[in-house]
Amino acid sequence: MPLSVRFGGEERQFVESGLLKSQDMKAFIPSGLDINELADVVLDGGSWKVAPMPDGAIVSWPNKTSEVYKKVYLRSKSV
Secondary structure, eight states, X not given: OBOOOOXXXXXXXXXXXXXXXXXXXXXEEETTSOOOTTOEEEEXXXXXXXXXXXXXXXXXXXXXXXOOEEEEEEEETTO
């Protein structure tokens, strides 16, 4: 999924601060699937790496105690 760049949103702040690039994407991974910051992700749309984030690129969603998905920011490997 593309990043949400709505005014005041968290992802827009990440782009403005340089942590993410506007062409980065996000994915919601089921909690049972193991992924880490060193993972390469291959989708029909291309090959991606996990975007580096200071507090970790993988965010438990909605929170760590009731994790349903992991939100992962992805950066194209061709960039």
